[in-house]
Amino acid sequence: MLDFLPSFPAFLLVLVRVTSFFLMMPLFSYRSIPNSHKIGLGFFMAWIMFYTMDIPELEIDANYFMLIIKEALVGLMVGFIAYLMMAAIQIAGGFIDFQMGFAIANVIDPQTGAQSPLTGQYLYTVALLFLLSVNGHHLLLDGIYHSYQFVPIDQLFIPFGNANMAEFVIRAFNSMFIIAFQMSIPVVGSLFLVDVALGIVARTVPQLNVFVVGLPLKIGVSFIVLVVVMSVMMVVVSEAFEATLTTMRGLMELIGGS
Known part of the structure; x- marks a missing residue:
């Protein structure tokens, strides 16, 4: 125990980065997971990482x-990037709901507390x-x-003034909307054709x-198209996971x- 005391400040820094990462990371940051479990998981993760570095x-x-x-900023930023790519899936659903007519009926996500x-x-x-x-x-x-x-x-500062970092974050936002557009375009495109057909009928x-x-009619068509293209959507989701790790x-x- 006495041998650990000189390294205790460094362990606290590891704990801060890991727990702040869990605050933003998908799946681990949900309200359904008790805070005591999050703290305990972060503590044991930091403990394991501490002895391997x-x-x-x-x-x-x-x-x-x-x-x-x-350390807190690094954990929050990395976790935010992971959450950002997962948010693209909900944005794609928002695009689809807008065309289906479901945009007025949002639900409360019990995991995050947001609509x-x-x-x-x-x-x-x-x-x-x-x-x-x-x-x-x-x-x-x-x-x-x-x-x-x-x-x-032991790195003291984060280069927030670096223009490359600002450009990189903007590109991450851009890729998020591109992924959302790729996921929603089959349903949105089909509903656009339905709107054109309804205009001709009118x-x-x-x-x-x-x-x-x-x-x-639009609700029925959107459900049919969703069932047909669900496998293709999962391919785009896998690309979103790959983009998350790369980002x-x-x-x-x-x-x-570096």
Whole structure:
């Protein structure tokens, strides 16, 4: 125990990075997981990581408090990038719901406490099951472990003024919307053709109330197209997971200045 005391400040820094990563990371940050379990999981993860890394001995001084802030920011930023790519799935569901007519009926996500579209919540749940089935949560934990190769524990500052970092974050937002567009375009495109057909019917058969016929027709068509293209959507979701890991690595390289 006495041998551990000189390394205790470094262990606290590891604990701060891991727990702050869990605050933003998909699946581990949900409200359904008790806070005591999150803290305990973060503690044991930090304990394991601490004994597998070469960590220098640190003293508790003014620089140490700067290191705490830096570790918290690194964990939050890496976790935010992981959450950002998963949010693309809910955005795709929002695009679909807007065309289906479900945009007015949002639901409260019990995991995050935020409002989310109906189709987006469904696709997000399927994507989470897909993430667990391919051990994607292990890859996310592996990402926070290897973050110390790019951002050392004794690095004092994060280069927020670096133009490359700002450009990289903007590109991450851009890729998120591209993934959302790729997931939603089969359903949205099909519903656009349905709108065109309904417009033609409204002009040729004025006696038909298009508004009464159009809404159930669009809902039925969207469900059929969703069932048909679900496998293709999962391919795009796998690309989103790959983009998540690539973006996390690129962000850590920029933070570390490599």
